[in-house]
Amino acid sequence: MPGYSGNVGWDPGGWTALTRVDMWPGIATPLLMTRIGGSCFLFGGVLVVLMTSLAPSSFTNTSVQCGNAAVAGVVGLAVLLWGERLRLWQFHLMVLTATLQITVSVYESANPSVAVSFATLYVFIACAAFFVAWPAAALQLGASLVCCTTAMAMTSTVPWWSGLVASGTTVAIGIVIAILGRLVFNAELDDVTGLLNRRGFDRVLGVAVRRARTGGLAPAVVFVCIDGYGAIHDQFGGRVADEVMQEIVAAWRNVLEPEHVLARRGADEFTVLLPNGTDQQAVSLTHRLRDAVSMGCSAGVTTWQPGESVSVVVARADTALRRAKRSGRNRTMVESANLPPVAVELSDALAAEALDVRYQPVVALSDGDLVGIEALLRWSPPSRPDLSPYEVIRVAEENNLIAALDHYVLRRACLDAQRIRGDAPHSSMWLSVNVSGLELVQKGYANQVFDTLAETGWPAQRLVLEVTESVIDVDRPSALEALTALRRGGVQVAIDDFGTGYSSLSRLQALPTDFLKLDASFVAVVTPTSCEPPPLLRAVAALADALHLTVIAEGVETPQQASVLRRLGVEFAQGFYFGKAQRPAELLDVMAPAPSWRPNLLR
Numbered sequence: 032m033p034g035y036s037g038n039v040g041w042d043p044g045g046w047t048a049l050t051r052v053d054m055w056p057g058i059a060t061p062l063l064m065t066r067i068g069g070s071c072f073l074f075g076g077v078l079v080v081l082m083t084s085l086a087p088s089s090f091t092n093t094s095v096q097c098g099n100a101a102v103a104g105v106v107g108l109a110v111l112l113w114g115e116r117l118r119l120w121q122f123h124l125m126v127l128t129a130t131l132q133i134t135v136s137v138y139e140s141a142n143p144s145v146a147v148s149f150a151t152l153y154v155f156i157a158c159a160a161f162f163v164a165w166p167a168a169a170l171q172l173g174a175s176l177v178c179c180t181t182a183m184a185m186t187s188t189v190p191w192w193s194g195l196v197a198s199g200t201t202v203a204i205g206i207v208i209a210i211l212g213r214l215v216f217n218a219e220l221d222d223v224t225g226l227l228n229r230r231g232f233d234r235v236l237g238v239a240v241r242r243a244r245t246g247g248l249a250p251a252v253v254f255v256c257i258d259g260y261g262a263i264h265d266q267f268g269g270r271v272a273d274e275v276m277q278e279i280v281a282a283w284r285n286v287l288e289p290e291h292v293l294a295r296r297g298a299d300e301f302t303v304l305l306p307n308g309t310d311q312q313a314v315s316l317t318h319r320l321r322d323a324v325s326m327g328c329s330a331g332v333t334t335w336q337p338g339e340s341v342s343v344v345v346a347r348a349d350t351a352l353r354r355a356k357r358s359g360r361n362r363t364m365v366e367s368a369n370l371p372p373v374a375v376e377l378s379d380a381l382a383a384e385a386l387d388v389r390y391q392p393v394v395a396l397s398d399g400d401l402v403g404i405e406a407l408l409r410w411s412p413p414s415r416p417d418l419s420p421y422e423v424i425r426v427a428e429e430n431n432l433i434a435a436l437d438h439y440v441l442r443r444a445c446l447d448a449q450r451i452r453g454d455a456p457h458s459s460m461w462l463s464v465n466v467s468g469l470e471l472v473q474k475g476y477a478n479q480v481f482d483t484l485a486e487t488g489w490p491a492q493r494l495v496l497e498v499t500e501s502v503i504d505v506d507r508p509s510a511l512e513a514l515t516a517l518r519r520g521g522v523q524v525a526i527d528d529f530g531t532g533y534s535s536l537s538r539l540q541a542l543p544t545d546f547l548k549l550d551a552s553f554v555a556v557v558t559p560t561s562c563e564p565p566p567l568l569r570a571v572a573a574l575a576d577a578l579h580l581t582v583i584a585e586g587v588e589t590p591q592q593a594s595v596l597r598r599l600g601v602e603f604a605q606g607f608y609f610g611k612a613q614r615p616a617e618l619l620d621v622m623a624p625a626p627s628w629r630p631n632l633l634r
């Protein structure tokens with residue numbers, strides 16, 4: 032049965048430690064080892080000093096005993112103060128040193144009672160059996176047995192067999208300690224899966240948190256609930272439910288990394304500790320765990336933050352899991368320590384797919400035909416119904432939710448656009464989707480877009496991704512690379528809010544772009560009384576023309592504005608005059624053969 036030894040004290044190994052589960056007392060931690068090992072050394076040193084000063088005449092060489100005591104005292108203190116990072120081989124060395132030191136003290140005793148008294152110090156060696164695998168414990172106890180009987184035999188003052196009592200006691204106590212250690216550890220294991228149980232997991236997490244506090248790696252925690260467990264248990268009974276749990280654990284073995292620690296926290300609940308993980312890594316792990324089994328899994332994810340205790344981290348992961356269950360199960364929720372309430376709402380809404388996307392028509396100024404639609408996000412959180420899309424994007428960007436949000440909008444928009452096109456089969460409209468600069472620089476962004484296109488069936492040639500000028504920073508070549516890769520795959524790119532940034536003309540020429548979206552502020556200066564196009568608008572239109580870029584004017588609200596733009600040679604436009612962002616069904620009116628604005632445009 033697979034199981035985890037829980038011995039993250041010695042090494043971070045999770046699954047790698049499986050084979051040692053029967054050999055290793057998993058509850059041994061570096062802290063415990065440090066305290067017990069250091070104290071034994073210190074105490075032994077003090078006892079030797081005490082005996083040497085009480086009966087100096089009982090030793091053939093007092094300075095050897097004092098030296099021994101000094102070494103034991105220094106090692107003991109050092110281990111107590113700094114020993115938590117002690118490696119396993121260093122611990123073995125410590126035990127061997129102690130064995131040799133005791134042997135020297137016994138050998139140097141000129142008096143039989145002192146020799147026997149010193150031999151009782153071997154009992155300290157028995158304590159080591161708690162911390163090491165049983166083969167190592169057997170070697171250590173064997174070494175102490177040999178050293179003790181040899182030293183006693185070589186001491187002329189006592190008969191050879193007197194060492195048997197002291198060494199025999201040491202071995203017996205060592206065996207009892209090893210057995211008790213393993214029995215106590217069994218209380219931390221789940222009978223069905225052989226994994227750590229809730230108590231064991233909390234202890235292992237405690238070790239990871241202690242490490243993180245002293246400058247080590249920051250752990251992430253995942254809580255996973257098997258959604259259908261209750262139904263299986265009720266319908267088929269406990270045995271079948273147990274077998275299902277065992278199969279799930281076996282399937283997850285292939286998904287987990289060697290350093291991950293899997294535990295069973297409750298009947299239907301598992302936990303995974305990532306000794307060094309971010310929210311994102313933990314989230315993608317939950318996706319992989321979900322994909323590996325046929326049953327639905329709800330998951331909650333969190334990461335340790337500086338200063339936090341185990342209970343805080345556990346409570347937060349638990350909250351995330353409960354949110355995942357509440358919002359429809361079979362999904363992952365992240366509960367980040369610093370996430371403001373509105374970001375939590377946004378994260379929940381994303382998981383529940385409760386965000387709306389509306390579509391604003393883009394028309395050809397020459398004839399008023401609909402040529403494209405721009406997907407615009409709409410979301411009103413219950414606590415802040417007045418939150419504008421700009422603010423929603425900011426919240427998403429600040430709380431690491433923007434990638435999920437943009438991916439959601441892209442996927443949803445592609446699906447909606449397919450449906451809209453299905454209702455108007457001859458339409459060759461394009462779909463524009465906004466992309467945040469933060470998302471664009473993410474590794475693999477272009478591939479993700481292609482995956483979404485493949486999944487939804489929307490053609491790449493009919494997708495326009497809108498990015499703002501400021502995002503395409505030459506100092507961040509990854510954005511340029513992503514845009515270039517997207518265009519190579521047929522996707523078109525538009526520079527959004529053109530004219531509000533600080534593009535130099537030479538840079539503009541080098542940008543991988545197909546459209547310029549003229550910011551609404553240029554259009555707004557065209558008033559009903561304007562006869563001539565404002566000079567700035569005229570200049571920007573000429574510039575776009577010189578660069579062979581197609582212009583889409585934004586924020587067209589009046590027929591005058593539309594007409595001025597058309598006379599300037601601007602090809603496309605969008606704005607309240609043609610239609611606000613609307614539901615897919617409402618767009619069909621705009622797609623009618625004779626839209627209301629056509630006569631005005633053709634004037």
Ligand code: C2E
Nearest residue numbers: 407408420421424440465466467586587588605606607608
């Ligand atoms: P944007 O891409 O420049 O979108 C155009 C904005 O102008 C939209 O505001 C639209 O409703 C508004 N608008 C359109 N026509 C007119 C008009 O004639 N007059 C006026 N006054 N306004 C008009 P909205 O929907 O509030 O979106 C604001 C911004 O939020 C967008 O600006 C875009 O930058 C961002 N955004 C919206 N949805 C998404 C999204 O899914 N992902 C990302 N990354 N950003 C988005």
Ligand code: CA
Nearest residue numbers: 405465497527
């Ligand atoms: Ca836009």
Ligand code: CA
Nearest residue numbers: 527528548585
């Ligand atoms: Ca814009």
